[in-house]
Amino acid sequence: MRLSPASLERVPPGVDRFAYDRKAQDIGIVHFGLGAFHRAHQAWYTDLCMDEGERGWGICGVSLRSPTVAEQLNPQDGLYTLTERSGDESATRVIGAVREVLVAPQGPEKVIARLGSPDVSIVSFTVTEKGYARRPDGSLDLAAAEASFYPLLTAGLRLRRERELPGLTLLSCDNLPANGRELKRLFGEWLAAHAPDLVGWVAAECAFPCSMVDRIVPATTAADLDWLERRIGVRDEGAIFTERFSQWVIEDKFAGPRPRWERRGAQLVGDVEPYETAKLRMLNGAHSALAYCGLERDHEFVHQAIADPALRGLVERLMRQEAATSLTPAPGQDLEAYADALLARFADPALNHRLIQIAMDGSQKIPQRWLETLAYHQRRGSPCPALIEALAAWLKHVRGDRRPVDDPMAVQLANLWATEGSGGIAAAMFGPQGLFAQTWQADEATLTRLTRRLA
Numbered sequence: 001m002r003l004s005p006a007s008l009e010r011v012p013p014g015v016d017r018f019a020y021d022r023k024a025q026d027i028g029i030v031h032f033g034l035g036a037f038h039r040a041h042q043a044w045y046t047d048l049c050m051d052e053g054e055r056g057w058g059i060c061g062v063s064l065r066s067p068t069v070a071e072q073l074n075p076q077d078g079l080y081t082l083t084e085r086s087g088d089e090s091a092t093r094v095i096g097a098v099r100e101v102l103v104a105p106q107g108p109e110k111v112i113a114r115l116g117s118p119d120v121s122i123v124s125f126t127v128t129e130k131g132y133a134r135r136p137d138g139s140l141d142l143a144a145a146e147a148s149f150y151p152l153l154t155a156g157l158r159l160r161r162e163r164e165l166p167g168l169t170l171l172s173c174d175n176l177p178a179n180g181r182e183l184k185r186l187f188g189e190w191l192a193a194h195a196p197d198l199v200g201w202v203a204a205e206c207a208f209p210c211s212m213v214d215r216i217v218p219a220t221t222a223a224d225l226d227w228l229e230r231r232i233g234v235r236d237e238g239a240i241f242t243e244r245f246s247q248w249v250i251e252d253k254f255a256g257p258r259p260r261w262e263r264r265g266a267q268l269v270g271d272v273e274p275y276e277t278a279k280l281r282m283l284n285g286a287h288s289a290l291a292y293c294g295l296e297r298d299h300e301f302v303h304q305a306i307a308d309p310a311l312r313g314l315v316e317r318l319m320r321q322e323a324a325t326s327l328t329p330a331p332g333q334d335l336e337a338y339a340d341a342l343l344a345r346f347a348d349p350a351l352n353h354r355l356i357q358i359a360m361d362g363s364q365k366i367p368q369r370w371l372e373t374l375a376y377h378q379r380r381g382s383p384c385p386a387l388i389e390a391l392a393a394w395l396k397h398v399r400g401d402r403r404p405v406d407d408p409m410a411v412q413l414a415n416l417w418a419t420e421g422s423g424g425i426a427a428a429m430f431g432p433q434g435l436f437a438q439t440w441q442a443d444e445a446t447l448t449r450l451t452r453r454l455a
């Protein structure tokens, strides 16, 4: 039997669940990219806040491509469980916040109508780095943007203006530096090309807060679903598994009402940047290094890679000597303690976080995770052996001869390898004319070092 409002009563009392009147909640949030991360993070905060008395923050999730999530959640009326795991312990909660799941290609007009609803005041995004359609030089790839959220958002905002409704808060929750400002800039480029008449209205009526989001959410496996079914007595095809830790730092800059997410631990601040940069360079930077170096050494999971003494040393150095020293902490932000906490999170075997999941889309991730740190230290003449080691492992990974490469630039990267070979690939990527020159141009010594490592 599937999890649903009707089968909820069969779920044992040890499983926590929402306590608010679900049907009475209007949809106040439209979310693009209803993946596992959103369901473990923002939807969970919102669900807990509605338990605290916040009202009208039901979520309409929009999948931009695949019908999979809709097929998982719609037969369950949007209900799903979130299980937090740590060591031998676990705790499960039924989440009620998702009220509707739309699949954009199956009905774009429904998405536009929802964006045009007077009840909606927030549009949030977890569309992954590539969903923003940025080229390596930072500009908007108009063709790729066409297949992402840009056209729908434009049509929805146009409808609001026609109806004389207020604008929206557009809240990016992806792992990009200054994600709100990036969204604003990229959406501005899109509007200039496709809807110049909306530029002024969007600037006046919409807000683009930055946010730092953090929770490790491994992809759910079939074995996880079976384990949960044995535990709770019903089948949840939309179940999500995560760690106990969660963090959300949001720039307090909204165009209209918002849930008081701080009631359940979100931090509303004036400037997100110190948190966001630390998270990208330390957590995500270490993650990507573990992924490429770990796969090279035939590890499968993060907890296995971090238990490998060679990789542990590399990650310690990357976080403490290379990433942390490139940061300016906010008052009270303790980067040594942050590194300690990250190591403990990575080591938790309960998560079974696959390295291959993190290895995805490296071309979209490494600029903010590694290259900005490398640029910082190069200006000061300090070496970054751990990051160079990680870069070499990434270069080898995208050559694609050991395992398939899941990356929007996979073909381009493989072609570069084919034409440049191990003697020229480093310069083709990171040299003065390299693909990533916008973020970092390696000096001669570094290129030589990298090339030697690939030989």
Ligand code: CS2
Binding pocket: 175, 213, 214, 215, 216, 217, 283, 284, 287, 288, 357, 358, 359, 365
């Ligand atoms: C990971 C992130 O897959 C990845 O690239 O580094 O998803 C990471 O688990 C989250 O950002 C943690 O908050």
